[in-house]
Amino acid sequence: MTKIADLRSQTADQLSDELLKLKKEQFNLRFQAATGQMEKTHRVGEVRKDIARISTLLREKRVNA
Template identity: 85%
Template sequence: MTKIADFRAMTPDQLSDELLKLKKEQFNLRFQAATGQLEKTHRVGEVRKDIARLQTLLRTKQPAA
């Protein structure tokens, strides 16, 4: 799990890249879970929470329209 301070130090472009990376990891984890190959089951929840943190930070860093 990544600390929120690490995410806050990133630019919006970096946050978007990290979000894409985490969504790919989430897909791979779901695929592993479906096929019974998932070893670290706690990682699914961690990735989901990290995605939520990133989305929240992206929303706050966007200029108000």
């Protein structure tokens, strides 16, 4: 889980890169769940919430710019 203070200190490009990384992880987790290989089931919710946090911060930065 990523802290919001750490995310706020990052630039929009860094946040976009992090968002892309999290979306790839989310895809891999969904694939693992479908094949029955998932070990860390709690990670799905964490990734989803981190994606929402970063998306919100990116929108906030775009509105303020």
